[in-house]
Amino acid sequence: MSQTPKIRVRGLKKSFGPKTVLNGVDLDIESGESLVVIGGSGSGKSVLLKCILGIIQADAGSIQIDGEETLGLRGRERERVMRKFGMLFQGGALFDSLKVWENVAFGLIQGRGTAKDEARRIALEKLAQVGLGEAVSTLSPAELSGGMQKRVALARAIATEPEIIFFDEPTTGLDPIMADVINDLIVACVKELGATALTITHDMASARKIANKVAMIYEGRIIWHGPVERIDASGNDHVDQFIHGRADGPIQMQVTRP
Numbered sequence: 001m002s003q004t005p006k007i008r009v010r011g012l013k014k015s016f017g018p019k020t021v022l023n024g025v026d027l028d029i030e031s032g033e034s035l036v037v038i039g040g041s042g043s044g045k046s047v048l049l050k051c052i053l054g055i056i057q058a059d060a061g062s063i064q065i066d067g068e069e070t071l072g073l074r075g076r077e078r079e080r081v082m083r084k085f086g087m088l089f090q091g092g093a094l095f096d097s098l099k100v101w102e103n104v105a106f107g108l109i110q111g112r113g114t115a116k117d118e119a120r121r122i123a124l125e126k127l128a129q130v131g132l133g134e135a136v137s138t139l140s141p142a143e144l145s146g147g148m149q150k151r152v153a154l155a156r157a158i159a160t161e162p163e164i165i166f167f168d169e170p171t172t173g174l175d176p177i178m179a180d181v182i183n184d185l186i187v188a189c190v191k192e193l194g195a196t197a198l199t200i201t202h203d204m205a206s207a208r209k210i211a212n213k214v215a216m217i218y219e220g221r222i223i224w225h226g227p228v229e230r231i232d233a234s235g236n237d238h239v240d241q242f243i244h245g246r247a248d249g250p251i252q253m254q255v256t257r258p
């Protein structure tokens with residue numbers, strides 16, 4: 001008998017006014033799996049992630065975490081489920097008014113009530129895990145390069161040792177070498193935690209490195225889902241066009257010309 005998926009999404013729908021973004025998304029993420037969702041700009045990757053996090057209210061469907069329905073959860077009940085999650089936001093989303101270590105410790109102090117000294121100790125440990133020393137810990141995020149900021153954001157995402165981590169475009173804005181360093185760190189950190197990971201990206205190099213499973217979203221549905229090793233022989237024209245970055249094919253980008 002197969003085990004309950006860590007995350008099970010069924011028939012998920014979300015529209016904004018007349019615009020349907022998610023039109024019946026079905027997706028399972030098994031415990032310990034690293035799933036990367038790929039898809040074009042505006043295909044609904046962020047909306048899907050936000051629906052699972054409860055930041056956006058879905059219109060219909062089901063989102064189960066460890067077999068528990070979370071779609072209608074509010075207040076304390078939602079907070080309880082959300083404690084299972086860590087998140088690395090696009091752009092890092094660090095607070096410039098806080099020092100680096102305070103950013104990393106934020107969820108521990110605010111969310112878990114960890115004492116400040118203990119939170120600082122954990123923050124330094126997590127910073128070391130992503131290759132940042134104590135000297136960096138007292139700086140402001142604004143004093144760091146983009147790559148270092150991503151490392152800090154990663155240290156923050158893993159600080160509470162979450163069961164599930166979401167990565168929103170983790171390599172956006174980085175040069176290819178730094179992007180690869182971040183990919184390696186993500187793989188190492190997720191493995192160390194034994195966490196389940198969901199990443200959204202259109203960076204195929206990143207997807208190949210991070211994923212053991214890949215799902216492609218198109219026109220509001222998951223049109224292909226399989227092991228990353230099978231992506232080059234998916235037999236799906238949409239996937240083929242996307243991974244090779246071809247303008248011609250079944251996916252037509254809407255380009256408005258003046």
Ligand SMILES: Nc1ncnc2c1ncn2[C@@H]1O[C@H](COP(=O)(O)OP(=O)(O)OP(=O)(O)O)[C@@H](O)[C@H]1O
Pocket residue numbers: 016021039040041042043044045046047048202
């Ligand atoms: N709060 C909102 N109100 C109205 N429309 C929204 C809202 N959030 C997202 N959308 C629309 O939903 C569609 C999907 O957006 P989404 O951000 O999920 O795309 P994406 O796949 O993450 O794209 P990208 O790769 O460019 O980040 C877009 O057309 C966007 O304009």
